[in-house]
Amino acid sequence: MDAIYEHHCHSNNLPRVHQGQRMVDPATGVPVTIDQELVPLITALWASGIRAVASCQNLAEYVETAWPDRLPEILADETSPLSHAGNVRHRLAYVRVVTDTPAAEKFIEQAAPLLEAVRRLDQLVQLEFSPEQVPSLLATAHDIRGWAA
Structure with missing residues (x-):
């Protein structure tokens, strides 16, 4: 699976809702924009492989601003493996990771107590969490360094 940062909040043709920071995805070399509040966590995950x-x-917040007409559809989708219904309903943050390394699985295992939901579709895993958990998830990501294969 190619690492393509499919970041909803900073698509070129949609409104900007959250402050973002431009970075380069180390797996692809592609410039991406990441929500400011998640930059330290994403950077630590990348550094951990x-x-x-x-x-x-x-x-x-994003859906209410950029896609208000899609809100009922998103909230109704409880069955797809990577559904955002609970994420939106409970105003959670999320990160999708590819579980193609031991470090990724170890991070998910260690982070589990901090997460509201873990949704899987093959090697793609969506981690949903309260924004207040970012510092703890960041510490977990730092602890995982060295597990990278």
Whole structure:
């Protein structure tokens, strides 16, 4: 699976909702914009050899601003493996990672108590969490360094 940062909050043709920071995805060399509140976590995941391919610091805020007409559809989708319904309903942040390294699985295992939900579709895993958990998740990502394969 190619690491393509499919970041909703900073798509070129959609409104900017959250302050973002321009970075380069180390897996692809592609410039991406990451929500400011998640930059330290995404940077730590990348440094630990974990491919983060999407994120948003509060998807509910984004949907309410950029896609208000899609809100009912998003909230109704409880069955797809990477559904955002609970994420939006509970105003959570999320990060999608690729579990192609031991470090990624170790991070998910260690972070589990901090997460509201873990959704899997093959090697793609969506981690949903309260924005207040970012510092603890960041510490977990730092602890995982050395697990990178």
